[in-house]
Amino acid sequence: MFLPHxxxxxxxxxxxxxxxxxxxKLFDDMMYELTSQARELTSQNLEIQTTLRNILQTMVQVLGALTGCVQHVCATQESIILENIQSLPSSVLHVIRSTFVHCKNSESVYSGRLHLVSDLLQALFKEAYSLQKQLMELLDMVCMDPGVDENDDILNMVLVIHSLLDICSVISSMDHAFHANTWKFIIKQSLKHQSVIKSQLRHKEIITSLCEDILCSFQxxxxxxxxxxxSRAQDTADNRLFQKILKLCRFLANSLLHYTKEFLPFLSDSCCTLHQLYLQIHSKFPPSLYAAGISQAQQEEIAGTFLITLDPLITQLLTFQPFMNVVLDSKLGKASKQN
Structure with missing residues (x-):
């Protein structure tokens, strides 16, 4: 697409x-048309089928045009300041999230007629995936003044990080690699701009979301x-998936470790969440009575790959008085119930 220089x-x-x-607004209107007319889609109803496919093709083109806008900004030699392009990230993130939500819910939206539009839904997902990758490349080039305490630029960056956090919750069950890369970017940007955004970030939301994703992946x-x-059968596909999810667990745990290390003074209201994460993980693993029935080899692999990353996290948290207070309150609460 053409944009003026x-x-x-x-x-x-x-x-x-x-x-x-x-x-x-156009994208939202098209999304509404899709979801409201999808129930009428049948292989016999060619008019509705054509209408929905045309809408999906237009949406793919809109995402492509937005990718062109992002690429145009990336290609300029000018320093990127969020305040100077603030309409772009917010608009792009809105349509990306909307697209992923629609793709995630596609089985229920289209029911048994999904095959009639599945090719275009795949194209829509791929275009949104490419658009997010391009946007993250742009955001990685953003310059922020560490000497400024508060301005629209800081608030825009915080909004971007939390919008990506929202997208993370949508894609967590859709694409493990993409989910991990989005988390990687969130943590990277939070640390990169730490000095100027640390007071504005909603740390509890980030910690809660990260803990939920860790627990879900671990389960x-x-x-x-x-x-x-x-099954006792050597299923190569299952084993590959097991290895992939286990690596995701380790990655998310390391992300939590890095985040808590850098933002510990701001995590007083997240201590209960962090404590519960630790308790829930160990309640599902030997020697707990409620542990899953898994092989010794798998126990050792999980312990050596994932659980070992929790040790430095706990060591770090035990130096933080609010966390110790949560642990002690929990112990005292159990003791009083027993008495």
């Missing part, structure tokens, strides 16, 4: 701020290990 602020004022809100890992132990 002008500085970012002029581009924002004359193009992005004027066109992108209308683009988002998936245990369920798969239990199935493999029960």
């Amino acid at each position: 002008m500085n970012h602020l002029t581009l924002e004022q004359t193009v992005f701020s004027q066109v992108l809100p209308k683009t988002v 998936s890992c245990l369920q798969l290990a239990e199935q493999m132990a029960q």
Whole structure:
């Protein structure tokens, strides 16, 4: 697509701020049409089938046009300041999330007629995937002044990080590698701009989401290990999936370790969540009475790959008085109940 050669602020004022809100509304309207008419889709109803496929093709084109906008900004030699392009990231993140939610819910939305539009849904997902990758490349180039305490630039970056966090919760069960890469970017940007955004980040939301993803991945890992132990058959595909999820567990745990290390003074209201994560993980693993029935080899692999990453996390948290208070309160609460 063609965009005029002008500085970012002029581009924002004359193009992005004027066109992108209308683009988002168009996309939302098309999404509404899709979901409201999908129930009428049948192989016999060619009119509805054509209408829905045309809408999906248009949405793919819209995502492609947005990718072109992001690439245009990336290609300029000008330093990227979020405040000068603020309409672009917010609009792009909105349509990306909307697309992923639709793709995630596609089986229920289209029911038994999914095969009639599955090719275009795959194209839509791929285009949104590419758009997010391109946007993350742009955001990685953003310059922020460490001497500034508060301005729109800081608030825009915080909004971007939390919007990506929201996307993370949508894609967690859709694509493990993409999920991990999105988390990697969230942690990287939080640490990169730590000095200016640390007071504005909603740390509890980030910690809670990360802990939920760790626990969910760990449970998936245990369920798969239990199935493999029960079947006693060497299924290569299952074993590959087990290894992939186990690596995701380790990656998420390391991400939590890095985040807590850098933002520990801001995590007082997350101590209960962190304590519960530790308790829940160990309640599902030997020697707990509620542990899953998995092989000794798998126990050792999980312990050596994933659980070992929790040790430095706990060591770090035990130096933090609010965390110690949560642990002691929990112990005292149990003791009083027993008495």
